[in-house]
Amino acid sequence: MTVDGIENGIVLDHIEAGKAMMVYKYLNLDKLDSQVALIQNCSSRKMGKKDIVKISEDLDIDLDVLGYIDPGITVNYIKNGIRVDKKTLQLPETLTNVLKCKNPRCIISIEQELPHVFKIVDRTKALYRCMYCDTIVRSEELN
């Protein structure tokens, strides 16, 4: 299968195989008018299999969300068919309105206008803690 390169926009590479849809959902790519390509299970020398997302628009993406979904993703910025910038990601210190606190005893359960803020507690296990009630959330709970 062939998917063309893009002239201007962003290529999200080295996405863990199976996570492209999650990237699509959390970056709200369905709201875009421009072309978006989701490529699943590409062969990769480094990863065996990987997903790629190509977006033909130079949009301001939330790198924190992306870093949380998969810190191994590389973000390539393309201009006139040439890569002009490349960013590697890491798990963000703080996540705002990405994870939802599900603790029914948390203040957030009755005050809906409060932002859902989580702070990192363990980088190796990708554990985050609700800023209000201290409930720990694991990375796999993001779906």
Next chain:
Amino acid sequence: MQPTPRSIINILDLTVEEIDHLMDLADDIEKNPEKYQDKCAHKQLATLFYEPSTRTRLSFESAMLALGGQILGFAGASSSSAAKGESVADTISVMSNYVDIMVMRHPKEGAPVVASMHTTVPFINAGDGGHFHPTQTLADVLTIRRTRGSLSGITLGLCGDLKFGRTVHSLIDAMLRYPDNKYILISPEELKIPEYELDKLKEAGVEFEETTSLEEAIPKLDILYMTRVQKERFFNEEDYLRLKDIYILTPEKLRNAKPDMAILHPLPRVNEISVAVDKDERAKYFYQTLCGKQMRMALILFLLGLDK
């Protein structure tokens, strides 16, 4: 710009040196109450209690009155603007304009974090659901220090609801900062201490054991900290009824305890300590409420900068 006022949400918001200072101050308050009786003259404390807690509220109010200060506030969300849907943030912003220091009890965990982000005066968490209750822990550590003479070298037994019991978790957090203490965790399987709290004991490298038998543990203890199985922490009435009577401290069970062991309880008790135990010299749970008042006095003075 004004400096950010201090908020005490968790016992760990105070350093060991600060806790030691508060205990010294509480001891001085006990010896010389007249020295402190006008310290908070013309100062106002708000007690914002979104759920009933007569004991904690009255302890704070009594503490402020004993310092010559004034009090205002509400007890129960129905008598506050929360009943009309006002947010914690808005209530705190408004109250910041009225008082010099605030105390809040809220049924939801993390409400004090929201309050601390909006207050412009010192703020004290007086309990947020099953989460934190730092001034109870201040009462506990002062009672332990006064009855044992130190906060080190103690075998501390924690009995009852170790899963939802926030006072137990806070007390462990506080005591882990003092050396050479041992911990005996006494609870039914269903109310065992949570894994994350157990991890703290393991990380600290302290000696601890978990048991379901109060009788077996009691001879080893210097402090027995009893807790109530709280109805409000259960979603299921059946579970509550099954577990509420599991440990009841009676004079018979105390026969094998050390003669100088101290019995503490954050109160209110339901039936987990038989009233016959009240006459025993080792029963310190009513004395603990006096320690609580004196520590709250010390904390108010400290946060208002009136402790010097």
